Amino acid sequence: MRALFPSSTAVNTARALYYILVLTVMALSAILFYAIATHNFDFTYVQSYTSRQLEPPFLYAAFYSGQEGSFLLWTLLVCFVGIAVIEYSRRHNIEAETMAFYSLVLVFLTLMLVAKNPFTFLWETYAQEGTTKEFIEALKVDPSRYNGRGLNPVLQNYWVMIHPPMLFSGFAMMTAPFAFAMAGLWRRQYHQWTRLAQPWMLAATVVLGVGIVLGGFWAYETLGWGGFWAWDPVENSSLVPWLFAATLLHTTLIQRRTSGLVRTNFLLMIAAFAAVLYSTFLTRSGVLGDTSVHSFVEPGYFVYVLLLAFLLTFIALGIALLVLRYRDIRASSKRLGMFSVSSREFVLALGSACLLVSAGIVLLGTSYPIIAEVIGKPKAAIEPNFYNTLHLPLAAVILLANGLSLVATWSATNKQTLLRGTLRAFIIALVLAGVSYASGLIPTWYPAAVIAAALFALVINLQHIVRLIRARKPIALGAYLAHAGLALLVVGIIQLAYTSKSDHLRLVEGKAASLFGYKFTLLGREHLDQHLSDREKFRYVVAVEKNNTTHYAYPVVYYSDFNQRQAPFLEPGIVRHLSHDVYIAPKALDVEESSPTITLSKQTSVPFPLNSRWTLTLLGYDMSQAQQSDIPGALKLGARIELRSSNSTILDTTLYTYFDGQSFVPKPIALDTLTLSLVRIQRNQDNPERSTATIRISTPSTQPNTPRQVLVVDASIKPMINLVWCGFLVMLGGVLLSTVRAFRSQAIIQPPAKQPAPSATVTAVEQVPQSALHKPPQD
Amino acid sequence: MKSRYVIGAIIIALAIGASVYLLSESQIQYTTITYARTAGKKVQIKGKWVQRDQATYDQSANTFRFILQDEEGTTIPVVYRGAKPNNFELAEAVVVRGRINGATFEASDILTKCPSKYEGRSPLQTQLP
Numbered sequence: 001m002r003a004l005f006p007s008s009t010a011v012n013t014a015r016a017l018y019y020i021l022v023l024t025v026m027a028l029s030a031i032l033f034y035a036i037a038t039h040n041f042d043f044t045y046v047q048s049y050t051s052r053q054l055e056p057p058f059l060y061a062a063f064y065s066g067q068e069g070s071f072l073l074w075t076l077l078v079c080f081v082g083i084a085v086i087e088y089s090r091r092h093n094i095e096a097e098t099m100a101f102y103s104l105v106l107v108f109l110t111l112m113l114v115a116k117n118p119f120t121f122l123w124e125t126y127a128q129e130g131t132t133k134e135f136i137e138a139l140k141v142d143p144s145r146y147n148g149r150g151l152n153p154v155l156q157n158y159w160v161m162i163h164p165p166m167l168f169s170g171f172a173m174m175t176a177p178f179a180f181a182m183a184g185l186w187r188r189q190y191h192q193w194t195r196l197a198q199p200w201m202l203a204a205t206v207v208l209g210v211g212i213v214l215g216g217f218w219a220y221e222t223l224g225w226g227g228f229w230a231w232d233p234v235e236n237s238s239l240v241p242w243l244f245a246a247t248l249l250h251t252t253l254i255q256r257r258t259s260g261l262v263r264t265n266f267l268l269m270i271a272a273f274a275a276v277l278y279s280t281f282l283t284r285s286g287v288l289g290d291t292s293v294h295s296f297v298e299p300g301y302f303v304y305v306l307l308l309a310f311l312l313t314f315i316a317l318g319i320a321l322l323v324l325r326y327r328d329i330r331a332s333s334k335r336l337g338m339f340s341v342s343s344r345e346f347v348l349a350l351g352s353a354c355l356l357v358s359a360g361i362v363l364l365g366t367s368y369p370i371i372a373e374v375i376g377k378p379k380a381a382i383e384p385n386f387y388n389t390l391h392l393p394l395a396a397v398i399l400l401a402n403g404l405s406l407v408a409t410w411s412a413t414n415k416q417t418l419l420r421g422t423l424r425a426f427i428i429a430l431v432l433a434g435v436s437y438a439s440g441l442i443p444t445w446y447p448a449a450v451i452a453a454a455l456f457a458l459v460i461n462l463q464h465i466v467r468l469i470r471a472r473k474p475i476a477l478g479a480y481l482a483h484a485g486l487a488l489l490v491v492g493i494i495q496l497a498y499t500s501k502s503d504h505l506r507l508v509e510g511k512a513a514s515l516f517g518y519k520f521t522l523l524g525r526e527h528l529d530q531h532l533s534d535r536e537k538f539r540y541v542v543a544v545e546k547n548n549t550t551h552y553a554y555p556v557v558y559y560s561d562f563n564q565r566q567a568p569f570l571e572p573g574i575v576r577h578l579s580h581d582v583y584i585a586p587k588a589l590d591v592e593e594s595s596p597t598i599t600l601s602k603q604t605s606v607p608f609p610l611n612s613r614w615t616l617t618l619l620g621y622d623m624s625q626a627q628q629s630d631i632p633g634a635l636k637l638g639a640r641i642e643l644r645s646s647n648s649t650i651l652d653t654t655l656y657t658y659f660d661g662q663s664f665v666p667k668p669i670a671l672d673t674l675t676l677s678l679v680r681i682q683r684n685q686d687n688p689e690r691s692t693a694t695i696r697i698s699t700p701s702t703q704p705n706t707p708r709q710v711l712v713v714d715a716s717i718k719p720m721i722n723l724v725w726c727g728f729l730v731m732l733g734g735v736l737l738s739t740v741r742a743f744r745s746q747a748i749i750q751p752p753a754k755q756p757a758p759s760a761t762v763t764a765v766e767q768v769p770q771s772a773l774h775k776p777p778q779d
Numbered sequence: 780m781k782s783r784y785v786i787g788a789i790i791i792a793l794a795i796g797a798s799v800y801l802l803s804e805s806q807i808q809y810t811t812i813t814y815a816r817t818a819g820k821k822v823q824i825k826g827k828w829v830q831r832d833q834a835t836y837d838q839s840a841n842t843f844r845f846i847l848q849d850e851e852g853t854t855i856p857v858v859y860r861g862a863k864p865n866n867f868e869l870a871e872a873v874v875v876r877g878r879i880n881g882a883t884f885e886a887s888d889i890l891t892k893c894p895s896k897y898e899g900r901s902p903l904q905t906q907l908p
Contacts, residue, residue: 353787357794364798368806379809381823386805390798504841504861566868588862682832712862 011096015086018103022079025110029076032069032118036062041148042136044125045069045118051150052143053534053561058156064164065151067284068118073165075109077172082106085176085200088746089183092196097183104317105175108310115303150534153560153569159218163211167238170208171276174241176200177248178273178318181266185321190262190329194252197269199742201252205245206735212238213728224572224585226502226716228724231384233288236366237279243359244272250352254345257410261349262329263322268356270318275359277311287370342418344408351401354394361390388497392446395490396453402483403457406464422460429455447494454494458487475741481734489727495720502716505584507542508592509708516717518582519545525557525709534561540711544575544582551575555586555713581718590710595698597679601690608643609697610674614650617642618693621681622654634658634665637681639693643671655695657681666696674699807876812853815879823876824849824884828867836863847875847884855879859886867891 032045036059041047049062049069064073082102089098123133139146154160177197184193215235216228229235248268255261282288285304340346364371365382372380407413407421433442433452442448461484468476505513507522514520521543528537537558544551553573559565568589575582596609600618608614622638629636637659643651651671655678658665666677680694807823808814815822826849828834834845843863848854857875867873870891877886 350786350790353790357790360794361798364802368802380806381809382802383805383807386798386801389801389805390794506838506841588864 014096014099014103018082018086018099021103021106021110022083025072025076025079028113028119029063029072032072033060033063036060039148041146042121043118044120044122047122047148049148049151051148051534053532054148054151054156057161058151061155061161062151064168065155066118068113068116070164070168071109071112071116072118074168074171075106075113077165077168078106078109078175081169081172081176085179089180089196092192094180094183094187094189094192094196097186098179100186101182102175102179105179105314108306108313112303112306112310115300115306150560150562153535153558153562154223157218157222159214159222163214163218166207166211166214168211170204170211171241171279173200173204173207174245174273174276177204178269178314181269182318182321185266185325188325188328188332190266190325190332191255191259194255194265196746198249198252199739199746201245201248202735202739202742205242205249206732206739208238208242208245209728209732209735212242213732217725220721221574222571224570226572226583226585226714227496228721231365231382231387233366234283236362237282240359240363240366241272241275241279243355243362244268244275247352247355247359248272250348250355254348254352258345259333260345262333263326266318266322270315270322273318274311274315275363277307277314281307281311282366340412342408342413342415344405344410344413347401347405347408351398351405354398354401358391358394358398361387361394392450396450399450399453399457399487399490402486403453403460406460406480406483422456425456425459425463428459429453441499442494443498447498451491451494454487454490458484458491461487475737475744478734478736478738478741481737482731483734485727485729485731485734487727488723488730492720492723492725492727496718496724499719500716502714504587505713505715506590507711507713509710515715517546518715519543520584520715521545522709522711528556528558535559536565540573540586540709542573542584542711542713544584551582553582553584555584555711557586557589557711576722578722579719581721583716583718585714585716586711587714588712590712591707592710595696597694597696599680599682599692599694601692610699614643614645616695617644621691621693622656625656629658631658631660631665634660637678639678639681639695641676641695651676655693668698811851812847812849812855812879812884813851815884819878821876821878821887823874825872825874826850828870828873829854834863847873855884856882857884857886859889861889864889864891 032043034040035043035046036050039046039050039052045066045068046062049065050059054062062069064070082099085102086095086099089095121133122136123131125131136146177193177200180193180197180200184190184196212235213228215238219225219230220228248265251261251265251268255265285307287304365386368382369379372378403425404418404422407418409417429452432455433448436442436451437445437448442451461480464480465477465484468474468480501516503515505515505520507513507520509522509524512519512521523541523543525538525540528539529535535558537556540555540557542553542555544553553575555573556571557568559568570586572583572585574584598606598609598616600606600616602618602620605615605617608616619640619642622640624638626635626637635658636656638654638656640654641651642649653669655669655676656667657678657680658667659681664678664680666679668675668677670676675698677696677698678693679696682692682694807821808818809825810818810822812824812826815824824847826847828845829848830846834843836843841860841862843859843861845857845859845863846854847857859875859877864870867889872891874890875884875886876888876890877884879885
């Protein structure tokens with residue numbers, strides 16, 4: 001027994017060492033931060049992700065823009081969370097065991113930092129290319145050459161600044177409950193850990209959830225994906241740990257109330273933590289390569305192996321401990337009867353099982369490219385349809401369980417209670433869903449059925465929320481808010497999915513275009529950030545008019561030195577209404593000549609734009625003077641044209657243009673008040689017959705040099721998008737409230753005066769205090 | 780305890796059944812033009828944009844047409860309802876997703892693989908030997 005409880009000297013030493021580790025990681029972070037802030041491009045990392053032109057706060061966000069820095073940030077956050085875990089586990093007399101597992105995670109993370117070192121010098125990274133320290137030193141005299149690549153403009157955004165730290169904080173917090181579970185197995189305390197882990201699991205659920213939602217908001221607001229979720233592998237791999245955490249919140253509640261699901265919960269906790277590591281593996285090993293927008297560069301074989309070892313070690317460790325204690329758990333567990341189908345624990349288990357299935361589906365779809373490779377199937381991508389179709393029925397069951405679990409009572413529910421508790425919600429839900437289906441708001445019956453389930457859950461939760469507000473117990477609202485938020489979210493998602501409309505639109509400056517009852521007019525563009533020389537950024541102004549009220553959307557198109565201005569970066573413009581958004585995502589840019597232009601191929605005729613009784617014919621090309629150009633270095637190209645009225649020839653001539661390899665400079669010909677110029681010849685190498693000539697006809701009133709801007713966009717109406725954001729907010733706000741409550745109630749618990757003997761604890765901790773998450777309804 | 784396992788098993792069996800079925804339905808294979816001609820279902824083909832001067836964009840119909848050459852060297856005209864993707868010229872590879880209809884490939888999506896997705900080019904690196 002003594003071995004299980006290390007001497008206080010050993011614990012004190014270990015604690016001191018842990019703090020030294022924390023200080024070291026903090027010092028490392030400070031050095032990297034300083035190097036970034038002072039533009040020390042000697043470091044490959046600083047050189048790769050920042051530049052002199054990069055301004056704060058985005059400059060500081062470069063800290064975690066690459067793999068090395070993001071591992072450092074993760075390590076730092078795990079270190080910080082660990083300080084709190086030390087205090088917490090110390091109070092609950094399980095510090096040594098908890099921190100043994102917790103620190104093992106840090107061992108792997110710091111090992112990863114050795115492999116992905118953010119402090120590699122350029123002359124080390126590029127040694128094989130022959131770069132020497134002297135060469136870099138010599139560059140320093142020239143600030144334009146001693147500069148970095150800069151941060152991807154896509155990442156220079158406020159949402160993205162908090163998105164990764166939030167995700168990593170969530171991941172870091174997931175480490176704590178895992179360590180509690182492992183310590184519990186070690187100590188043979190199979191129940192206590194669920195109580196210890198609960199506030200941490202709640203906190204991880206909030207923080208990870210906020211991180212995920214921020215990513216979605218970023219994709220919608222800045223990237224122009226048109227939605228908040230694309231089932232992208234990287235999005236998915238952060239969702240899976242969240243789904244496991246959400247499942248665990250419910251299954252550990254069952255354990256605390258019934259002492260059942262002991263081994264299931266250990267297994268789930270191991271799976272949840274493994275999901276965090278798997279997520280890292282997917283996003284950082286380059287294994288998904290082509291299939292994601294996120295995937296980073298290939299990190300090298302060593303890191304790949306290390307990541308895999310990280311993942312497998314913790315799965316193996318967890319499973320091994322569980323197997324070791326398997327019989328002991330069975331022997332010490334209370335024999336439970338069957339879960340009655342009408343009991344609250346059954347309904348909770350059902351909902352949890354569905355959450356698990358959801359996690360499984362996302363895991364399967366995301367890993368499919370890897371699975372396909374392992375089983376030797378051809379490479380394939382999974383369509384979002386896969387996830388959407390499977391989640392519709394799952395969502396319905398989860399929401400029904402959500403509502404029912406609040407009405408049902410532990411161990412068994414009286415039929416009358418069940419009927420009385422659900423009847424009102426059931427009727428309201430059916431009526432509302434029926435009305436929205438009948439009125440055509442939802443086009444088909446099955447999404448309407450899911451909406452009915454969501455409304456059912458919403459009404460029941462609202463009843464409880466009202467009750468608690470009347471009873472002045474706002475702190476107890478957490479779970480109900482979270483569940484109501486989920487219901488709102490599902491209603492929003494389904495409305496959005498089934499009723500949003502989208503179409504392509506060509507917006508020509510000054511001309512109105514109509515779509516979905518709106519009038520869209522491109523008014524012009526504004527040159528932004530003119531003081532920054534590394535970019536050319538334009539904000540387009542689009543007037544969106546309906547019923548004589550006009551709103552403005554501002555899609556952004558910009559060119560950056562980051563990709564040598566070869567292709568523009570595009571941001572959508574959004575007009576926000578309470579009930580819907582008008583979403584304008586730029587797709588392509590164009591210019592339209594202000595004067596009429598005609599494009600013709602050889603031997604074709606078209607009506608003359610300014611007089612339709614005349615015809616313009618392209619007789620052929622004249623390339624004979626190509627080399628005898630009067631402008632040096634340019635080719636002189638000609639097009640023979642004929643302009644005829646019904647009975648006579650008005651003009652029969654050759655139009656010339658000078659081509660310098662880049663652009664055409666026409667030599668205009670006057671016809672009364674008109675001017676004809678050959679503005680372009682498009683040569684078709686394979687089939688010269690299909691070469692075309694473009695002729696511009698200018699009148700005295702037109703100004704030939706002011707071409708009009710054209711923005712090709714996807715314009716869409718997004719109904720109920722605000723309900724989606726609101727659902728996320730209420731759901732995560734609810735979990736946050738529960739977190740606060742759980743930490744508070746944990747703080748009240750006084751540490752036991754004496755360490756109970758391990759074998760006795762099993763029954764000792766059985767008498768778990770009232771759950772913080774769910775309280776049975778008091779009425 | 781038993782009913783719990785039975786119900787759990789039913790849920791899991793249903794989920795596995797449904798997901799395996801849908802997985803085969805909703806996966807889009809990376810394949811070649813030759814295979815896509817016989818398959819008749821939605822596929823994705825990775826290739827290059829060739830005969831570039833034949834590419835056209837029809838404003839009124841909002842269709843972009845171009846010729847794709849897959850990794851086996853087979854070519855096919857592609858029709859895409861939408862504007863030409865902005866970085867199309869620079870893409871070192873193009874992935875089209877859709878199905879073959881007659882002689883043309885009707886693409887529902889075009890993905891462009893750019894030489895440097897997340898990496899800028901360094902003013903310093905251009906100086907490296």
